[in-house]
Amino acid sequence: ETGVTQSPTHLIKTRGQQVTLRCSSQSGHNTVSWYQQALGQGPQFIFQYYREEENGRGNFPPRFSGLQFPNYSSELNVNALELDDSALYLCASSLGPRTYEQYFGPGTRLTVT
Amino acid sequence: AQKVTQAQTEISVVEKEDVTLDCVYETRDTTYYLFWYKQPPSGELVFLIRRNSFDEQNEISGRYSWNFQKSTSSFNFTITASQVVDSAVYFCALSGSGAGSYQLTFGKGTKLSVIP
Numbered sequence: 492e493t494g495v496t497q498s499p500t501h502l503i504k505t506r507g508q509q510v511t512l513r514c515s516s517q518s519g520h521n522t523v524s525w526y527q528q529a530l531g532q533g534p535q536f537i538f539q540y541y542r543e544e545e546n547g548r549g550n551f552p553p554r555f556s557g558l559q560f561p562n563y564s565s566e567l568n569v570n571a572l573e574l575d576d577s578a579l580y581l582c583a584s585s586l587g588p589r590t591y592e593q594y595f596g597p598g599t600r601l602t603v604t
Numbered sequence: 605a606q607k608v609t610q611a612q613t614e615i616s617v618v619e620k621e622d623v624t625l626d627c628v629y630e631t632r633d634t635t636y637y638l639f640w641y642k643q644p645p646s647g648e649l650v651f652l653i654r655r656n657s658f659d660e661q662n663e664i665s666g667r668y669s670w671n672f673q674k675s676t677s678s679f680n681f682t683i684t685a686s687q688v689v690d691s692a693v694y695f696c697a698l699s700g701s702g703a704g705s706y707q708l709t710f711g712k713g714t715k716l717s718v719i720p
Contacts, residue, residue: 524706
């Protein structure tokens, strides 16, 4: 196990609702990245947080937002949920923002109906 | 733009056979990093290896070995004497050194089934 934890494990929401997913990074890691993994696909980068600020962002709309807290834990918020947001959301922590190995949590399975 | 291609969608082998998973990448960066991750049915991505673009030496770790060939932009992964516990989806990933080096670009994965 990597020491990265995510909550909740599973979540069912209705289209148009808002959701918050949580991630606790591995001890000593100051960087958290979020990925979306649709069924049968590879993970896609959403954004990264380093020292409580967004350090980079993938091709996701602004309704995907995040936070990082002083203890380096992080939240992913998604507003106005769409059916296509149904996916496994993975959080990864690393020692720093660039090129380091990223250690992944077990993921949160989000289903939007 | 960076791209990772894993042409093999699914592979089935009988236990104890050797199997090679292919990975081809594209990047404009001169310095970059390649990764392999394993995703068992539980869903958690397990880190296997990271290699940088300056180190083309092949690596072996137990039954796992990796063949990095810069000339063909490939980073292939071989499992020797496969076991049922090796059944999983395997992802190859790439990160660069320039803008956007914070993110991993993943291939679509290869699902490996090891049949007893």
